[in-house]
Amino acid sequence: MAEGKRTRLCAAAGSVAPLPRLRVLLPLPLASAYDYRIPEGLAVTPGAFVAVPLGGREVVGVAWDGDTDPGLPEKRLRNVIAVLDAPPMTPVLRRFVDWVAAYTLSPPGAVLRMAMSAPSALEAPAPQSGWRKAAAPPEGVRITPMRRRVLDVLADGAARAGGELAEAAGVAPAVLRGMADAGLIEPALLPRRPRFAPPDADRPGPELRPEQQEAADALKASVARRAFATTLLTGVTGSGKTEVYYEAIAEALRQGRQALVLLPEIALSSQWLERFRTRFGAAPALWHSELTSRTRRETWRAVAEGEAPVVVGARSALFLPFPDLGVIVVDEEHETAFKQEEGVVYHARDMAVVRARLSQAACVLVSATPSLESATNAQTGRYAALHLPARHGGAELPAVEAVDLRRDPPERGRFLSPPLVAAVTETLARGEQAMLFLNRRGYAPMTLCRACGHRLRCPNCTAWLVEHRAARRLQCHHCGHVEAIPESCPECGAAHSTVPIGPGVERVLEEAKDLWPDARLLVMASDSIPGPAAAAAAAQAIQDRQVDLIIGTQIVAKGWHFPHLTLVGVVDADLGLAGGDLRASERTVQLLHQVAGRAGREERPGRVLLQTFTPEHPVMQALVSNDLDAFMAAEADGRRPGHWPPFGRLAALIVSSEDERAADRAARDLGLAAPGGEGVEVLGPAPAPLAILRGRHRRRLLLKTRRDIAVQPLLEEWLAKVEVPNNVRVQVDVDPVGFL
Template identity: 85%
Template sequence: MKSAKLERTDGTGCHVPLSARLRVLLPLPLADSYDYKNVINKPALPPGSFVLVPLGRRQVIGVVWDDAPDPDLPDARLRSIESVIDVPPMTATLRRFVDWVAAYTLSTRGAVLRMAMSTPSALEPRAPQVGWRRAPHPPEGARITPPRRRVLDVLAEGEGRAGGEIAGAAAVAPAILRGMADAGLIEPALLPRHPAFALPDPARSGPALGPEQDVAAAALRAAVQRREFSTTLLTGVTGSGKTEVYFEAVAACLAQGRQALVLLPEIALSTQWLDRFRGRFGTAPALWHSELTSRTRRETWRVVAEGEAPVLVGARSALFLPYPDLGLIVVDEEHETAFKQEEGVVYHARDMAVVRARLSNAACVLASATPSLESTNNAATGRYAGVHLPARHGGAALPDVALIDLRRTPPERGRFLSPPLVAAVTETLARGEQAMLFLNRRGYAPMTLCRTCGHRLRCPNCTAWLVEHRAQRRLQCHHCGHVEAPPEACPECGTAHSTVPIGPGVERVLEEATALWPEARRLVMASDTIPGPAAAGAAAQAIQRREVDLIIGTQIVAKGWHFPHLTLVGVVDADLGLAGGDLRAAERTFQLLHQVAGRAGREEHRGHVLLQSFAPEHAVMQALVSGDVDAFMEAEADDRRPGHWPPFGRLAALIVSAEDERAAERTARDLGLAAPGGEGVEVLGPAPAPLAILRGRHRRRLLLKTRRDIAVQPLLEAWLAKVVVPGNVRVQVDVDPVGFL
């Protein structure tokens, strides 16, 4: 890679004093930084400088770190910094954040740094932008045709403009410009770099806020204006206007000239959110997510570092961008498990957002209609401030929620929609209103088995059933991505055409809905059918234009959508998330179904929600009917407190995996024998993980459980130091796990 500045070393090999040594952290899975000679023609390189250094036979870009040089390292072993990269240095705040995340998650600092340097091309020098301008001394007698006259008129101001811009404004072909250049009428010109993002206008008036929203907005504005760390939990019923309220905090941050970051759990599905942002601030914010082109990511990283992106909305990785002066972080839908990164450096973006805000002297806002028990407890104990919006904005009423007992009114044989739900959808469509059927399961059927021998089709790489996707004629594993064609005969007994689908997915619900309501215009909203922002935007517009009568969706329909004509939500399987014995199963099921229910009746027509359940007496179902979020969370807290389960205790998981089952088993056994003990400390396992094989690797889990006042990181470090882990075995540490697969 070419660096912007190449300043060679002196190469004398003389003694290098400590003042001329620098520690450089590299974006590799390395725990420590390395000493290098600083013999570049500068008195000193400040910490945070991006530098090109030799590592073995290659060159790597690293960051000058705050670590002290090693005085015992002999000069002969030192190598020299090759060059300095001409970009703004990494701020002290971001360097401290990298160190903090690494220490908390027990990851190597280099692995965390790599997340902060996720776009290496952003460190390359910008290519100059070249356009055309009028030649100051055009040759006499040059032929001026009407197209050429239009070009000269466009360039009459004397400033250079891009060729495409000129050709468009003058309505000429690019060949005209080349001919004019050959004739000496125009000449190349370096173009000034224009801001990549327009400045949002904090003074632009937004939608009128109600009295309760005004109070909440004033509290958030005050938190931002103090220019010091704080965390506020913003709660409120679905449709209460939480987004408009925290937009006022964004406006206060912009008025101070600081940057604001908004984290969304599904950035690819943020179309309606972006429309609301443009309506409030007059322009779109900068975006950061995995679907951006490499060019956009490069430019966005650079303008963030230069302070030219006042507001950025992004996925969890946006936490690691190089903001020079971050004044506000908003975590929308803070309860969502999508904020937890499960691969590589394992961290929870909600918790790390609070840390980054503290290091930045910034305000942090956690927003949700169904907050996590962790955040609820932090607000109850005074660690967080709390702001609540008890009513829907604009006078809209909360939906009525009712249960359908599938034991008493089951669906017809071979069907999955009960008679009461079918009748409700029929009546809703007859009134010209929109309905939604919700099932948090992709595909046609979650399992396929042989009716002759009972064999179930399983993923060859995972302990998971293959999901049938009938529309694409494939069986797929939703954990590793393995795909195969449906078999003509059972692979176990050989009986032809004997496999049958078991259970419903959204495709099967669509099939049933097509038979029941053939005239209804239907739309399936799942990650298979809504792969990104463009598809999400098209779907939202079609629903808002009333080109869709019946929406059939998975969990992506629960996140922040506003469909003004949707009045009925039917949940096909309300019990789905309660199985499996997960610590947070009840909490997650309540959060998901409460959010889904909140899509109904958000404007003048009252909404209705029907939950199909085989266990209507379950506490989750009763809480959904009552709509009392606080009572449900109090009951959850009462269940967890006696056993010191989070948030009243600490958890950390060790996941042992290997392609060789015996190697995984031996390492897990050794870890179990070396497990820490003592008062308030308990280790559960080792035991096979629920997904005992994942992507071809055998997995075992151990769970460290402690009282809240016991730090788990020192226990984990001492524990891992006692066991030699073979090279073919991987041990992943998950501090504060949210899932247990």
């Protein structure tokens, strides 16, 4: 922004008496705000976006709350340069930034950076110009038929953009230039159009069943109270939970407030968006990482100015500058995709509850398979609870069966058992659709040499390279390293000796082509469905019955509605149970229940086959009996005695360095300085399961406490005792959901 424009804007920024000093928080990993001096004639209020000097450059930060340091000498202070022409950051968002920083033990500036994710939006949009009929057109100018059409379009006195005007009048742009030269039309600023069409809260939606209407009324009442409350909305897959929480969104719109919906896979939201348009007559604003910089700029500004009534986005949408949030919905609240593992480590579900509390807004957590944390909060009365027990339209839940691979193994070299092959064959013969689910990308999860047994491993990570046969490459799914499939073993040199071990979706696709050569197949994985456009095209092809058999990873489990899909086969139901993760059983039952819920969502009954070597496992028994409540109760009983979440608190320290010895020394020092006392236990240090990630050696320590003990003070005191060298990084993960 030009300096002159900034100065003029600063002079009109407000009438509040300027203070001699103020604190400015910068979007950098700094521990606190910096003090600056307010020059004479410049008015700055908390929340204003300001340009300030830092070293030899100019940066943009936010005028922050709190007192400046009176002991800081005047000569060390530098002047604020300008106030930017952008809506100031609200007190709610400033408190949210501080809260997230304190909870996650992150620098406040690093959290602020997430709230300033569209820097260009801080500049006022340039006015757009067009044409209007001249106020005093000269006499005697020849009016051709084309010129007459232009003047007729402009007869109402409104200005129009050049392209729009030329198209409406059916003329070339050269005609407009000639009319301007002749004095018949003149330049004019165009009125700014709303960036997003307003959704119609009172547009008739689908008729709700009595239990849906009861739940919708409860959510509407919660929003109408304009006070903080959290509700856990559960229901079987296909029970119409989305239509119920749409009514909460409608109530927020009637109250003149904004709504935020968080989805775990925003790139795969095409069906959700279509349902939203049908209900409200307009599309919501979208917020995710694949937006263009221009769209991000326009959306951020529209949210800040209240012109985006409804936003649907990924976890980062929590940090958008809503002036008045009325409701936050977290759909599929159990999904681990809501946990950010890099940079500021936070769980969007939990932070959504915090932002709703600060905003005096309603928060709705939605899931067919709620997390044990949310279920426990509902049982103890911390959250309100609503449940939809039946599928919409009278559809029945699918019948779930376990296929014992010990008794019905696949043919040698195959991965689909005879019962599953027969079920798919019968389904396709009836003209219905089937799905094969395997939560593993690529062709094979491991490649080894049959001559010496060498396993091909990523050079940067403790992870096996995954073969992607279609692309003729080996890839690490942790750091992205890619290399060609070797002609000979890199260990023993044997030619053409590498073989794939285990199945990925590409290998299942290969087997399916052999078994059902006439079937139309579609693979749905993050490799083949890279974004919203591809997801929408795939969903449309399935709905239009251009696909017979879907082969997919976990992205097929989330929210899809395919009316003609009646069979789901899980190729490896045991996959998520390995590794000793605290939540392995819980996650597995959630994922498999979700993917099973894709079957039989209309009038035709659904069937689900789970291929497993352990049909007696509690997860398989819970899925077959459809008794998830009993399973979750047993999970809770297993965690309660040891104070494991949600009955205790966890925080992890991940120590990493490119120098293995430095990582070991820092981890050892942290272990020796570990806190103790009643109800406090530290596990480790120990090598992380991924002991090397992106070239960094990793060690983990785990702090476990009773539920009534705050972990942040313990962590701060612990970290203050140990001097960590510059070549070592210590990442703090409060409430970890993964342990890799």
